[in-house]
Amino acid sequence: MLLLSRSLNNLYKSSSILQSRKISTSIDVTKLSTTRTSTPKPQTPKANLVFGATTSDHMLEIDWDEKNGWHAPVISPYHPLSLDPACNVFHYGIEAFEGTKCYKDANGNLRLFRPELNMKRLAHSMVTLSLPPLDQGGFLACIRKLVEMDKNWVPDGEGFSLYLRPTVIGTQPTLGVTKSKNCKLFTIACPVGPYYPEGFKPVKLLAESQFVRAFHGGTGDSKLGGNYAPTIRVQAAAAQQGYSQVLWLYGAKKLVTEVGTMNFFCFWTNKKGEKELITAPLDGTILPGVTRQSMLDLARRWGEFKVTEAEFSIHEVIDAVKDGRVIECFGGGTAAVVSPIRQISFEGKTFDIPLHPSNPNAGAGVLTKRYWDTLADIQYGRNDHGFPSWSQII
Amino acid sequence: MLLLSRSLNNLYKSSSILQSRKISTSIDVTKLSTTRTSTPKPQTPKANLVFGATTSDHMLEIDWDEKNGWHAPVISPYHPLSLDPACNVFHYGIEAFEGTKCYKDANGNLRLFRPELNMKRLAHSMVTLSLPPLDQGGFLACIRKLVEMDKNWVPDGEGFSLYLRPTVIGTQPTLGVTKSKNCKLFTIACPVGPYYPEGFKPVKLLAESQFVRAFHGGTGDSKLGGNYAPTIRVQAAAAQQGYSQVLWLYGAKKLVTEVGTMNFFCFWTNKKGEKELITAPLDGTILPGVTRQSMLDLARRWGEFKVTEAEFSIHEVIDAVKDGRVIECFGGGTAAVVSPIRQISFEGKTFDIPLHPSNPNAGAGVLTKRYWDTLADIQYGRNDHGFPSWSQII
Numbered sequence: 001m002l003l004l005s006r007s008l009n010n011l012y013k014s015s016s017i018l019q020s021r022k023i024s025t026s027i028d029v030t031k032l033s034t035t036r037t038s039t040p041k042p043q044t045p046k047a048n049l050v051f052g053a054t055t056s057d058h059m060l061e062i063d064w065d066e067k068n069g070w071h072a073p074v075i076s077p078y079h080p081l082s083l084d085p086a087c088n089v090f091h092y093g094i095e096a097f098e099g100t101k102c103y104k105d106a107n108g109n110l111r112l113f114r115p116e117l118n119m120k121r122l123a124h125s126m127v128t129l130s131l132p133p134l135d136q137g138g139f140l141a142c143i144r145k146l147v148e149m150d151k152n153w154v155p156d157g158e159g160f161s162l163y164l165r166p167t168v169i170g171t172q173p174t175l176g177v178t179k180s181k182n183c184k185l186f187t188i189a190c191p192v193g194p195y196y197p198e199g200f201k202p203v204k205l206l207a208e209s210q211f212v213r214a215f216h217g218g219t220g221d222s223k224l225g226g227n228y229a230p231t232i233r234v235q236a237a238a239a240q241q242g243y244s245q246v247l248w249l250y251g252a253k254k255l256v257t258e259v260g261t262m263n264f265f266c267f268w269t270n271k272k273g274e275k276e277l278i279t280a281p282l283d284g285t286i287l288p289g290v291t292r293q294s295m296l297d298l299a300r301r302w303g304e305f306k307v308t309e310a311e312f313s314i315h316e317v318i319d320a321v322k323d324g325r326v327i328e329c330f331g332g333g334t335a336a337v338v339s340p341i342r343q344i345s346f347e348g349k350t351f352d353i354p355l356h357p358s359n360p361n362a363g364a365g366v367l368t369k370r371y372w373d374t375l376a377d378i379q380y381g382r383n384d385h386g387f388p389s390w391s392q393i394i
Numbered sequence: 395m396l397l398l399s400r401s402l403n404n405l406y407k408s409s410s411i412l413q414s415r416k417i418s419t420s421i422d423v424t425k426l427s428t429t430r431t432s433t434p435k436p437q438t439p440k441a442n443l444v445f446g447a448t449t450s451d452h453m454l455e456i457d458w459d460e461k462n463g464w465h466a467p468v469i470s471p472y473h474p475l476s477l478d479p480a481c482n483v484f485h486y487g488i489e490a491f492e493g494t495k496c497y498k499d500a501n502g503n504l505r506l507f508r509p510e511l512n513m514k515r516l517a518h519s520m521v522t523l524s525l526p527p528l529d530q531g532g533f534l535a536c537i538r539k540l541v542e543m544d545k546n547w548v549p550d551g552e553g554f555s556l557y558l559r560p561t562v563i564g565t566q567p568t569l570g571v572t573k574s575k576n577c578k579l580f581t582i583a584c585p586v587g588p589y590y591p592e593g594f595k596p597v598k599l600l601a602e603s604q605f606v607r608a609f610h611g612g613t614g615d616s617k618l619g620g621n622y623a624p625t626i627r628v629q630a631a632a633a634q635q636g637y638s639q640v641l642w643l644y645g646a647k648k649l650v651t652e653v654g655t656m657n658f659f660c661f662w663t664n665k666k667g668e669k670e671l672i673t674a675p676l677d678g679t680i681l682p683g684v685t686r687q688s689m690l691d692l693a694r695r696w697g698e699f700k701v702t703e704a705e706f707s708i709h710e711v712i713d714a715v716k717d718g719r720v721i722e723c724f725g726g727g728t729a730a731v732v733s734p735i736r737q738i739s740f741e742g743k744t745f746d747i748p749l750h751p752s753n754p755n756a757g758a759g760v761l762t763k764r765y766w767d768t769l770a771d772i773q774y775g776r777n778d779h780g781f782p783s784w785s786q787i788i
Contacts, residue, residue, distance in 0.1 A: 052569025055480055080476040081484075085582050086449055090475075090563055092626070093487045093619030130627040165569060169484055170623075175446025175559060175584060177622055177655065179630055188479050190569060210611055217606030219624045225487030226620015228571055229564075230613045232486070233524040236573055261571065 024069035027062055027138030027185075032145055037077035046155050049193040051335065056153040056162070056189040060146040062139070063171070064132055066181040073142045075149055078188065084173035093226040094170025094180055096125035099334045100290070101161035101192075102147050102394070104154045105381035110147055110394040113379050115140055117290045118166065125222040126168060130179045139166070143187050144394050150189055158376060159194025163335075195336040200363030200372075202342035202355060203331070205259065206243035207314050208234060213248040213260060213285075220257075220285035231260050245331070247314075247344060250285060254314045257285055262333030263292035266317055267305075267367050269325040275305040277367075278312055291332035294390070295371055301386055314346050321351045328365030329353045337379075338372045340364035418463035421456055421532030421579075426539055431471035440549050443587040445729065450547040450556070450583040454540040456533070457565070458526055460575040467536045469543055472582065478567035488564025488574055489619040490519035493728045494684070495555035495586075496541050496788070498548045499775035504541055504788040507773050509534055511684045512560065519616040520562060524573040533560070537581050538788050544583055552770060553588025557729075589730040594757030594766075596736035596749060597725075599653065600637035601708050602628060607642040607654060607679075614651075614679035625654050639725070641708075641738060644679060648708045651679055656727030657686035660711055661699075661761050663719040669699040671761075672706055685726035688784070689765055695780055708740050715745045722759030723747045732766045734758035 037057045044054045059078045063071040088094045098118040103111045119136035126134050143166060147154070154162040166187045170180040195201075211234045214220020219227060231246065238246050247264060248257045257280050258264055270276045277299050280286050299307045320326045321344075331339040340363060344351050356362035364372065377383040378391050431451045438448045453472045457465040482488045492512040497505045513530035520528050537560060541548070548556040560581045564574040589595075605628045608614025613621060625640065632640050641658060642651045651674050652658050664670045671693050674680045693701045714720045715738075725733040734757060738745050750756035758766065771777040772785050 050568075050570075052480065059479060078479075081479050082474040082476050085453060085472075085475050085561070085580055086446065086559075086584075089484065089619075090489055090561060091491050091559070091619055092622035093489065094623045094626075095484055095487065097485050128627065129623050130630060163569075165480075165485070167479070167484060174444075175557075176444075177626060177629070179626055186479055190480075212609060212611030215606060215609040215612065217604055218609065224620065224623060225483075225485055226618065226623055228486035229488050229523050229618060229620055232488075232571060232573055233522065235571070236524060 023067070024071075025133065025135065027070045027073060027135040027142060029073065029138060029141035029145065031072035032075065032142055033072060034075040034145070034149060035077065036149065043153070044191070046157070046160060046193060049155070049191055051192050052163070052190050054190055056150040056191065058146060058149045060142050060187040062142065062185040064183050064185070069132070070135065070138075075142075075146055081186075083171060086173045086175055088170040088172050088174075088180055091175060092170070092177055093224065094129055094131070094183070095225040096122060096129055096168050096223050097225065098122050098166040098223060100164050100166070101334060101379070102154050102164060103161045103379045103381070103391075104156040107381075109381060110151060110154055111379065111381050111391045112144075112147075112394065114290050114294065114390050115143070115392065117293065121223060121288060122166060122168065125224055128219055128222040128224065129168075129170070131168060131170070131183050139185060146187055146189065147394055153189060153191050155191045155193070158380065161192055163190045163192045165190070195339070200340050200368075202340040202363055203244040204242065204343040204345070205245050205247040205341055206238040206241065207247040207249055207344055207346040208238070209249040209254050212250060213257060215250070216284055218285070221282065221288060223287060235260070243345065249314055253311075255311050256280060256314055256317060258287060259331050259333075261335060262331035262339060263287070263289045264329070264331055265295065266312070266320075266329050267327045267365070268320045269327065270306070275327070276308055277305060278308045278310060281309040281311065283311075289333055291334055291337060291375070294375065295332050297387070298371070298374060298385065317344070318346065318351055321353065326354060327357075328355065328368050330365070330368040330371070332371070337375055338364075338368055340368045417461070418465075419527065419529065421464045421467060421529040421536060423467065423532060423535035423539065425466035426469065426536055427466060428469040428539070428543060429471065430543065437547070438585070440551070440554060440587060443549070443585055445586050446557070446584050448584055450544040450585065452540060452543045454536050454581040456536065456579040458577050458579070463526070464529065464532075469536075469540055475578075475580075477565060480567045480569055482564035482566050482568075482574055485569060486564070486571055487618065487620040488523050488525070488577070490516060490523055490562050490617050491619065492516050492560040492617060494558050494560070495728060495773070496548050496558060497555045497773045497775070497785075498550040501775075503775060504545060504548055505773065505775050505785045506538070506541075506788065508684050508688065508784050509537070509786065511687065515617060515682060516560060516562065519618055522613055522616040522618065523562075523564070525562060525564070525577050533579060540581055540583065541788055547583060547585050549585045549587070552774065555586055557584045557586045559584070589733070594734050594762075596734040596757055597638040598636065598737040598739070599639050599641040599735055600632040600635065601641040601643055601738055601740040602632070603643040603648050606644060607651065609644070610678055612679070615676065615682060617681060629654070637739065643708055647705075649705050650674060650708055650711060652681060653725050653727075655729060656725035656733060657681070657683045658723070658725055659689065660706070660714075660723050661721045661759070662714045663721065664700070669721070670702055671699060672702045672704060675703040675705065683727055685728055685731060685769070688769065689726050691781070692765070692768060692779065711738070712740065712745055715747065720748060721751075722749065722762050724759070724762040724765070726765070731769055732758075732762055734762045
């Protein structure tokens with residue numbers, strides 16, 4: 001595989017040769033053109049917001065082609081994309097996306113949460129797709145401009161935000177399965193409300209090993225469209241049985257991986273008797289979640305229990321449940337932020353996961369609730385909890 | 395997993411309940427509307443045809459939505475698709491495609507080759523994507539009409555054909571990762587020439603085990619866009635090292651799977667001393683190729699050697715090369731039809747694959763050439779070789 005790595009390096013070198021031909025390798029926010037809508041859309045009342053169903057007034061587009069590199073960015077009224085039906089996004093899944101939120105703080109400031117981690121992940125997804133190197137700072141600067149244009153679309157209040165969907169698609173209009181000579185970055189925005197309007201709603205997970213989300217040598221660590229389509233039928237079947245999400249397992253050991261829309265955390269007393277927060281390691285099969293990273297960073301700063309990124313199996317979780325060693329389980333992801341877990345089903349048997357040690361009416365465990373409160377403090381700019389760089393005023 | 399199968403069945407039952415509400419579950423060719431272009435495109439000279447780069451004058455579209463089912467089919471002048479940027483085809487890889495060819499015979503008849511196998515595979519891909527059941531006969535009837543509209547786009551001559559690209563994409567314009575409430579079937583057509591204008595050009599394969607194309611519990615047996623995007627960078631790296639294609643391996647045993655654009659066949663004397671044609675079995679990781687099936691069907695009819703669909707590893711192929719037991723290796727797929735293989739590289743070592751036992755200038759082995767001639771006979775309507783149903787006059 002040395003040969004392969006060397007060739008991948010050569011591909012990058014040949015793209016740097018192209019730079020000498022005045023190809024634009026940067027996304028230049030100073031060249032941004034903006035057209036404001038003359039017919040603003042009516043806004044959905046906050047109580048009626050459904051995730052991803054309402055889009056804002058404007059969108060950002062940045063085209064790239066092999067000869068010219070990145071074109072000047074454009075913000076214009078939200079509109080359909082007009083694409084040749086031979087474009088490779090329709091045939092070969094050349095697409096990747098990100099999800100991040102813009103929050104309004106009590107002073108009316110708009111804030112992004114660690115958006116550079118989304119840009120870094122998108123750049124990685126674009127490498128996986130053989131798309132050009134992403135100018136992460138340039139793209140983020142343009143996204144900030146989009147938020148400014150649509151600032152009246154950022155709802156206020158705890159749990160409300162403007163969900164941003166940076167996306168890249170292949171736009172070469174030919175059917176060869178080759179490196180795309182054209183692509184389009186775009187960003188749309190959706191006002192969203194809290195996942196749990198009446199407080200936490202702990203979820204039930206179906207642990208699944210027949211169908212597999214990602215695999216070693218695959219693309220589980222990139223946020224590609226193709227990772228999501230196959231999960232829908234498994235998710236739908238789980239929902240029919242009353243489970244809100246699928247907990248994806250991997251391999252003969254039935255390793256716990258992630259939930260697809262969020263990463264999975266178990267807070268337990270391990271076999272050595274230590275309190276430990278454990279989540280699957282970034283071994284290529286796991287999406288490197290921004291919320292996941294923030295939860296790990298917070299726990300390591302708190303220094304109150306062991307924090308572990310390592311392989312663990314569903315059998316180990318079940319054994320710990322049976323031994324009374326599981327304290328809480330929860331998911332972490334941008335959409336729901338923190339999701340308490342109250343039940344896991346595996347091979348026809350259902351296991352109750354503890355929520356709170358003393359309050360039977362609590363919707364979430366102590367650590368789960370602490371994460372929720374801490375992240376909300378940071379995201380809405382009330383308290384940076386020692387991480388002043390995470391919440392960034394636009 | 396019984397529970398899961400039961401739920402999937404329930405999903406289908408609930409879709410049959412919908413039928414009672416007069417949802418159109420069939421694609422009705424009698425409702426087809428056609429608009430002929432008023433500005434026919436100039437045609438690319440046959441010698442300049444590049445695979446998938448030239449499209450014909452018309453395209454077929456059939457929309458589906460959850461409330462109404464399949465809409466009336468439409469053939470109209472080739473045009474861009476206009477799609478909301480929130481459509482799930484751009485975000486979650488809800489897309490699948492087929493490839494089949496229309497051949498012109500010596501009498502000027504247009505012929506399709508086993509197109510019902512493409513429809514069957516597309517129907518399977520749509521199940522994988524949680525899309526509605528496909529009316530295979532109805533869709534094929536509409537595709538035949540498209541070919542009739544574009545009959546002047548079918549080039550004549552051995553190796554020439556009109557490549558048809560039936561495609562389905564998710565068109566629901568919301569960001570939820572759920573069963574799509576809207577989709578669009580479409581078909582575009584590209585005149586194509588022979589892969590090897592000056593006769594066979596035997597290819598070199600790079601056997602790859604670091605990156606994996608498909609996996610058990612995944613979608614390797616469906617023709618989804620998401621299966622292709624991740625292969626491009628591996629293919630590009632292989633091309634930089636002088637290999638035309640990647641031979642994808644799987645698992646610790648390094649099983650031989652397929653080439654991505656074609657299935658892989660080894661014709662050898664096995665360890666028992668029997669002449670045997672072997673290819674990977676349809677275990678969920680392999681695309682069920684129409685050419686693959688036809689090669690197996692022909693060999694079984696010939697009855698001259700053992701025909702096996704079974705797991706075999708790259709180590710077994712290499713051992714057979716070293717022992718002088720490999721007679722020929724070749725690939726089979728719609729685009730190139732038959733590709734002789736002259737070299738396989740694995741873990742830095744290169745192995746020469748025999749082409750022809752007596753003619754050092756032959757571009758292909760005896761069996762490879764026989765497949766090429768036989769399939770061309772059938773596809774161009776010269777001789778059905780005992781399979782009168784395979785080549786179908788439009």
